[in-house]
Amino acid sequence: MPTKDNLESFLKNIDEITDIIQDLNSSDESHRQEAFLKADKRLALLKNKDNDDGIRTTANRTVINTSPEGMCASGSTYHANKDSRLMQENVLEHLEKDAKERAERRKENTAMANALKELGNKAFSKGDYETAVKCYSEGVEKLRDMQVLYTNRAQAFIKLEKYENAISDCQWALKCNEKCAKAYVHMGKAYLGLKEYSEARKCYLKLLDVDPNLEKLVKDYINTVDLQEANFKQEQVALEELKVAKEDAVSVTQLLQKLSKADQIALYYSGGIRLLTEVVKDCTGQTLFRMNSGFSIIGENKIILRSLDTVQAEADQIDLCESSLNLWKTVCCGNGVKHLSTSLIPNQWLVSNMLLPNSLDVALSAPKPAENQRLFFNNNSVVEKIPSLLSSQVPEIQSKTLALVGVFTDSDYGRSLLVQSMNPHSLLQILLECVRLSDGRASTAMEILQSLSQDEKVKNYMRTNFSSATLPCFILILRTSKVVNREVVLHCIGLLGHLIEDGNIRGQVSESPECWDACMLFLDECSLLAAEEEQRQVLSAILGLMFNLSLEINSAIQERGIAITNKCMNLLNIKDGQVLMRCVGILSRVVPQCPAAVEQVVQRGIIKKLVKLLKAGGKRTSVFAAKVLAVCTKVDSVAKKDMIKYDKQFSTLLSLLHSEDETIVGNISLCLGNCFEVPGAAASLLQTDILKLLLTHAGGDAQTTKVQQNAAIALGKLCTAEPRYMTQLRQLNGIEILHSCMKYMKSL
CATH class of the missing domain: 1.25.40.10 (Tetratricopeptide repeat domain)
Incomplete structure (x- = not known):
């Protein structure tokens, strides 16, 4: 029985080892990896077995057996066991050696x-x-x-x-x-x-x-x-129309063949381009233009490229430049095509080619030809001319270039192509110059700017050197607002507002002393406006810009803190709610940065005005007003006395402790705590529920710990200033909360 068991075990081991070796040579990577794991596992088991056996000792178990059969059986068992062990050890030794060799070969092969x-x-x-x-x-x-x-x-x-x-x-x-x-x-x-x-x-x-x-x-x-x-499907449709010899499709290919002729006069190309523009009425025409190398035929033609140099003032060159710009707009635009009058097309094209469609006033809507736009920007010789064309002294050329650029700003894809192919700062500078014009070019430029300023990818491109490259253009418009159309100024302020939504750009603009000076100069000019509605719109726009810029903390704000707060104080008598809210908002951000401004605004009666605004109940205005009161009463003793004077028994502040806005509650608590330092202030509230309110907020579960801290500080100051509150505190079981408040008192 033992002989049979050992033999079966031996054969089983041989089978497993054979399988491992076969898998190691397999072309299937997963089989090889599995074989590696099995081989490592078997080697580990063998090593553990040797370790468990420890020091082996051998004993002579030879016995004298008088039975020949018994002797034969015992001898065969012994030899079988010995042979089995020797074979198994030889195979495993071979396997271990093979694994080492494979590891070395793998290292070399790697x-x-x-x-x-x-x-x-x-x-x-x-x-x-x-x-x-x-x-x-x-x-x-x-x-x-x-x-x-x-x-x-x-x-x-x-x-x-x-x-x-x-x-x-x-x-x-x-x-x-x-x-x-x-x-x-x-x-x-x-x-x-x-x-x-x-x-x-x-x-x-x-x-x-x-x-x-x-x-x-x-x-x-x-x-x-x-x-x-989409491009593939468009091309399939275009080929089908060309295959059935549809008139417009054939016209596009034939016209491009004629326009591919080199060294013709400018009139030849301008006429052909105008005619080509007429037959490109839809997506199929745009696709055929692309498929038949239209962009290279037009964009690489030396005569056409020469016409894009607007320094030359010859009529035929200007005409060719205009027709080329209009063609590019047509083949890149997806909002439908407006066709030109046939009177602008030379007779030689009308008579000799007879390719005009019967109806020239049909404009079909088409999807954005993104591939056409990409191919347009692939032609560097044309793209590098766009800035000079946008600055052209020829109004018609400038107008058509603006229209072409406007096509690309209608989509995310087009805007990305535009800012990747052109310097975005230079583009914005030129467009800001265009908005100062007095005709339709200004509105087109403004539409382009609006589209660009709201694109996050464009903002990313604008971050580098924004303060030195683009900001001066905005500052100039603010400084010269008297000679610029009022609507243009408002739009430019809005543009800058969109751009500073990007934190990096906002930081650069806010750090510019020139920008703050221009804003304050513009504020002075706004106060001179006679029309109340116009004044309200302009003030709201510039104050909104200043409010967003004041979100930053920097030396430019700190150095101009007094001037900025004075401008805002001058406007606190205006009855418009939005203007008031933005003024108080600016104060809430500038006053904490400029200690000298605190004394200035307190002397000018800020406390009385803010208490009045708090009674009016505007939510956002109340948030900002509460912060200003907290800052002023913390550092200025006059502010504390004014608070007691203009808010009898703190009735307004106590009502705000019931607010659902945690920011308001936190700042009002801080303001009250500051006022409790004035002798008699705490005693004046003995008949109110101030203790209960502060206790509720100090031990509450507000989302922001500032609310709990400020309420705890106010509670501690209240009980310190007026010992009689301790009796109420014991009745409300608030001694433990008061003790917990002391850690905040120590931090003061």
């Missing part, structure tokens, strides 16, 4: 694979994709489970338009690591190259399974798929 990867990367960066593929492939031969080799080779295959190979490599990379984000990205691009748009979307969406934080990146990839699918 080093070689990394070296080949670097060679492939260098070739890829030089655009030598064939060599890159070769290097990555040699690396894969050395190390088949190195995922980066597969993703890098997939990227090179995509460049070579070998999309199926790229997809295969991405699949191998995912076998190495199912969470490989690059594999999904490159696989999506490969499917996009094959025009399998649904599969591309699936690949990109799988990135969210890898990392949910990649949502923005996935959105951008999906947008790219949508754009390319």
